[in-house]
Amino acid sequence: MLTIGKLGDAAGVKVPTIRYYEQIGLLPEPDRSSGNQRLYARRTLDRLSFIRHARELGFPLEAIRDLLSLQDSPDQPCAAADTIAKAQLLAVRARLARLKALETELERMIVQCAHGTIADCRVIEVLGDHANCAHDHHGGQEAAL
Amino acid sequence: MLTIGKLGDAAGVKVPTIRYYEQIGLLPEPDRSSGNQRLYARRTLDRLSFIRHARELGFPLEAIRDLLSLQDSPDQPCAAADTIAKAQLLAVRARLARLKALETELERMIVQCAHGTIADCRVIEVLGDHANCAHDHHGGQEAAL
DNA sequence: ATAAAGTCTCTAGCAGCTATAGCTTCAAGA
DNA sequence: TCTTGAAGCTATAGCTGCTAGAGACTTTAT
Incomplete structure (x- = not known):
């Protein structure tokens, strides 16, 4: 499982942007740790990378x-x-x-x-x-x- | 000389966008008619078309x-x-x-x-x-x- | 002469982020 | 184990690049 920071680094997307994508429903709400921090599955990285590249292409x-x-x-x-x-x-x-x-x-x-x-x-x-x-x-x- | 509407139609750019580009200095301030309306030279159309296409390309x-x-x-x-x-x-x-x-x-x-x-x-x-x-x-x- | 279309300035709103504030959680060293 | 600094949390405000009113004035067409 990835924290939001690791996910962001791996995909080249800033942390607040990830939370924004969640808010507007482009990314599913992830599981949370016992301390309420987001934890992402590996496959979310593919989805986020896709979004990032598609955005760059306009x-x-x-x-x-x-x-x-x-x-x-x-x-x-x-x-x-x-x-x-x-x-x-x-x-x-x-x-x-x-x-x-x-x-x-x-x-x-x-x-x-x-x-x-x-x-x-x-x-x-x-x-x-x-x-x-x-x-x-x-x-x-x-x-x- | 072109009015702002004609210019916009020719370049495929909306009128408020042209005024916005003027405001931020991408387009020079044009001459005005006696009634204070903007009048553009032909060559402004090239410049504006360029801006439009470049924007579309991101x-x-x-x-x-x-x-x-x-x-x-x-x-x-x-x-x-x-x-x-x-x-x-x-x-x-x-x-x-x-x-x-x-x-x-x-x-x-x-x-x-x-x-x-x-x-x-x-x-x-x-x-x-x-x-x-x-x-x-x-x-x-x-x-x- | 008058009506419709176009233009004017000004202000507010939208998409898609991005930064800040004030607080909580986590991980790593002493 | 304690602590301290990085990373995370929510909420809010600001930024870019337009876009859409509101309300008044100018042009054009009949």
């Missing part, structure tokens, strides 16, 4: 809740899981496309820097360009992500 | 401020730009790696769903796995992103 907690529900109910009808997974996949691909464009542009800048000129920096244009944009900014819903 | 406003400073001072010493660009590039690549892992896993899940089984969902493992992880969770600084 998933809102509600989307993470959905993804976790896939794990929590492996017997639920496939249609539900499929819908969630497909929506998340679209969102992930949209992010990938724009991140790749940004990567390319940053690489270009760094190469140019090596040659002593940044006068024609186009970082702004590459991300400002709606041609790379997975959203329709014009009246549509935001992506589920 | 860059904090401070990182965006840095990136914009590259654009704002094309004559600054290359070393400064280079440092910023390289830090951002590392962060971008770390994100790309984990997003790709998640994409793969979601694809796998969807294929399995088509075959009627999600019993061995591994979404959590794929993101929980620190082998894919660009950070050192263990005592280091967070990435500049």
